[in-house]
Amino acid sequence: MTHPDAPTLFALSTAPGRAGVAVIRVSGPRAGAALCALADRPAPPPPRRAVRARFRDPASGEILDDGLALFFPAPHSFTGEDVAELHGHGGRAVTRAILDALAGLPGLVPAEPGAFTRRAFEAGKLDLTAVEGLADLIDAETAAQRRQALRQRDGALARLTDGWRDRLVRTLAHLEATIDFSDEDLPEALLPALRTDMTALAGEIAAHLAEPPRGERLRDGVHVAVLGPPNAGKSSLVNALARREAAIVSALAGTTRDIVEVHLDLGGYPVVLADTAGLRDTADLIEREGVRRAHARADAADLRLLLLDGAAADPLDPAVVDLAADPEVIVVLNKMDVRGGAPPAVLSDGRAPLPLSLATGAGLDALLATLSTRVRALAEAGVGAPPPLTRARHRHALAETHDALVRALDAPLPELVAEDLRLAARALGRLTGRVDVEDLLDVIFRDFCIGK
Ligand SMILES: Nc1nc2c(ncn2[C@@H]2O[C@H](COP(=O)(O)OP(=O)(O)OP(=O)(O)O)[C@@H](O)[C@H]2O)c(=O)[nH]1
Numbered sequence: 262m263t264h265p266d267a268p269t270l271f272a273l274s275t276a277p278g279r280a281g282v283a284v285i286r287v288s289g290p291r292a293g294a295a296l297c298a299l300a301d302r303p304a305p306p307p308p309r310r311a312v313r314a315r316f317r318d319p320a321s322g323e324i325l326d327d328g329l330a331l332f333f334p335a336p337h338s339f340t341g342e343d344v345a346e347l348h349g350h351g352g353r354a355v356t357r358a359i360l361d362a363l364a365g366l367p368g369l370v371p372a373e374p375g376a377f378t379r380r381a382f383e384a385g386k387l388d389l390t391a392v393e394g395l396a397d398l399i400d401a402e403t404a405a406q407r408r409q410a411l412r413q414r415d416g417a418l419a420r421l422t423d424g425w426r427d428r429l430v431r432t433l434a435h436l437e438a439t440i441d442f443s444d445e446d447l448p449e450a451l452l453p454a455l456r457t458d459m460t461a462l463a464g465e466i467a468a469h470l471a472e473p474p475r476g477e478r479l480r481d482g483v484h485v486a487v488l489g490p491p492n493a494g495k496s497s498l499v500n501a502l503a504r505r506e507a508a509i510v511s512a513l514a515g516t517t518r519d520i521v522e523v524h525l526d527l528g529g530y531p532v533v534l535a536d537t538a539g540l541r542d543t544a545d546l547i548e549r550e551g552v553r554r555a556h557a558r559a560d561a562a563d564l565r566l567l568l569l570d571g572a573a574a575d576p577l578d579p580a581v582v583d584l585a586a587d588p589e590v591i592v593v594l595n596k597m598d599v600r601g602g603a604p605p606a607v608l609s610d611g612r613a614p615l616p617l618s619l620a621t622g623a624g625l626d627a628l629l630a631t632l633s634t635r636v637r638a639l640a641e642a643g644v645g646a647p648p649p650l651t652r653a654r655h656r657h658a659l660a661e662t663h664d665a666l667v668r669a670l671d672a673p674l675p676e677l678v679a680e681d682l683r684l685a686a687r688a689l690g691r692l693t694g695r696v697d698v699e700d701l702l703d704v705i706f707r708d709f710c711i712g713k
């Protein structure tokens with residue numbers, strides 16, 4: 262809980278600038294008093310009920326705006342503290358005047374970024390993964406990102422990891438009991454049972470770590486690299502998908518050198534599409550650096566799209582045969598308008614590339630559909646699947662937990678096993694921000710009744 266003498270925070274919670282309505286949030290022990298001072302009321306309104314309010318400057322008595330006020334008494338508020346919301350007109354001068362009036366009240370301090378959420382965390386209203394989910398929800402740009410963020414905000418990931426942590430803490434408690442109270446009557450078969458629990462838990466965590474990084478892909482975007490020989494039409498394709506002239510297109514082979522990234526929403530899934538330099542051996546130092554970057558991006562990408570030049574005598578240029586032979590690569594034959602009736606270039610494994618003409622637009626819809634399906638498969642956790650890890654931080658904490666569990670299984674002495682289990686529990690606790698030892702004692706006394 263926040264300290265009773267903690268400053269009361271206030272901030273504009275809607276985006277700054279001109280708008281119909283602006284919401285100013287006040288949180289802390291003096292929130293109710295601040296509402297009364299500005300709305301000129303003897304007492305705050307009933308909980309969670311909007312009341313009409315004429316906001317005035319308590320110092321000068323000047324009327325500043327005409328709006329609504331709400332009061333959320335602790336603990337039933339976002340932060341867990343008393344919270345007041347002042348809804349005024351969203352003009353710069355109006356919000357400035359109300360914020361200035363609040364700043365003039367004793368004990369009120371402007372909130373730093375994230376300060377309300379921080380108090381919600383400190384009050385136990387949100388765990389760390391929920392805090393991150395909330396941040397992702399505010400940043401979500403596509404429907405799938407919104408769904409994932411909402412799920413995490415609602416505690417899906419925290420429930421999974423807290424469940425693991427509870428099992429870990431219980432195992433540890435039982436082990437501590439056998440160490441500390443070994444002369445007492447404890448079930449004989451306890452140690453083998455603990456081993457079984459630990460092995461099962463390590464297996465579950467390992468399986469979750471082995472999942473492809475779907476959560477991170479959905480949060481940060483699926484990285485798609487557009488690759489191919491010079492002049493195949495890579496920049497034309499990127500521009501067509503982005504619906505803007507993001508990259509320079511010209512008839513000169515070797516136009517693109519730097520990686521040009523565009524962000525797309527493909528059927529609700531975020532995609533970071535990268536245009537790259539045409540792959541070829543070249544004496545031009547700058548172009549050679551571009552080719553190096555193209556290869557690096559191909560290695561790092563979640564999905565690779567190889568664009569071949571249908572106007573070339575042999576579209577399967579030696580520089581790209583390896584890419585074309587990879588069944589994971591989407592291969593596209595562009596410039597079909599020029600190629601006309603010439604037989605389609607057949608890939609070594611018998612697949613035919615997707616035909617495309619960026620000049621006429623033929624084949625673009627089919628390519629988009631293929632791309633969307635692949636992106637969806639990469640980004641989406643199936644219905645009912647366990648909540649994905651969405652940040653490197655989560656992966657790191659889980660890997661640490663797993664390592665400590667594996668060490669515990671190998672440790673020669675019960676004391677050493679207990680130490681590794683403690684480290685495992687601490688690493689898991691960091692995921693949600695709950696790192697406490699009190700619950701260990703709780704479990705010991707609840708499950709055993711030692712000492713009678
Ligand atoms: N006829 C025809 N021309 C095309 C088609 N797609 C692209 N072009 C042309 O091909 C030329 C090369 O296009 P770019 O998009 O610059 O090709 P690129 O693969 O990015 O080339 P580099 O960056 O040099 O590797 C341009 O003159 C385009 O207008 C197509 O489907 N048909």
Ligand SMILES: [K+]
Pocket residue numbers: 491492510511512513514515516517
């Ligand atoms: K070009």
Ligand SMILES: [Mg+2]
Pocket residue numbers: 495496497508509510516517536537538539
């Ligand atoms: Mg280009």
